[in-house]
Amino acid sequence: MAAEDLFRHELSGAPDPQDDPYRVGRIAAAAARALGAAGASISVQVSEVRVPFGASDATAALAESVQFTEGVGPCIESIMTRSRVDAPASVLRRRWPGLAERWRTDTPYRSALSEPILLDGVTGALDVYLTHDDGAAGLGTHAVDTVSALVTTCLREDFYASIANPDVERRSVVWVAIGMTRERFGIDASEALSRVRDQAREAGVTVDDFARQLLIDARRLH
Template identity: 30%
Template structure:
């Protein structure tokens, strides 16, 4: 069931954000968190088109989603890939009974997910990316859930396209490249923290997120401080 109070908060955040300059990678992380607050899902991830027309993963709510999103990009199969290619929503109510995406299905189930959905991010005929939704329990995706997810995906597209109009000298590919670069820095910071504290990368990821939230900083800025300035978390 959609949490409409949280949905309104997402719209308010969107309205505040697009009126100023912002980092695309950072708002994609924030939007992934907001998706889980609005919809009855256990995880979400966002992938965007790269300069070569493929998909690259840029944000996720937690490490299990990071793992499955990465697999989906590597394999080139899954609901996110299909939604991106077709421009239509793609859902699976139960991966145990789904005949699609043989290799992806196994990886997603091993990560604990049984129901998944891919929602296209688009603008007219332009393919922007895709929003992925994950549930640990099997069950049908309601029309309300899919429609709400599409609105959230459209907001993600809006963030990206509006960033272009705020600085017309930058092309879309450059904006998306910045988002991908942000992801690389976050992965580097996760590795540093995991090694430093002897913890799994999932715990390292949460350290980054908690510190970013508590200090009201962007997650990629905190990650860059860990990588470049030896920030101790």
């Protein structure tokens, strides 16, 4: 079955958008299925913070959160350059060793492909996660192009509904942590995010988890 047919077949089982306004995860799952990948996630860049829109499953959501915590990786580069970024295992280890190690430890993913998505002037990315070392090799350029276009079309149809979903709410706590850090140390948002990332890595958790911890105990901030 062609990639487009696989995508539409997977998505056809999703509830009506009016009953399920958080169907971005289903779109990501359809993309993963159509490309024969282990998982996928969709995110957009808002100011200093990349906001997750949805993931195919909990493991893909964790992979996105880990990449956001590291502050580097194929998704960030794809958004910055608005170009496709192929990240086989050799590239991950060479360019982003911290991310490669975290993915190897916390997920089954060994390589990835990031595809830019343009939505109403907002730049985002479709991250495709793979359990082999080869990255985009074998996926097929036409299949990737087709699935990327289908994802973009689906998101444009549901863009505003997509903003209000649990994944976005999860990342919104990071904005609060950035605000707390700016006020405490008198620094700008970029420096505050870097500081929160550093402390999250020191604690061995994701930025999302560390931000939630700060809301409970602000003394963890240093």
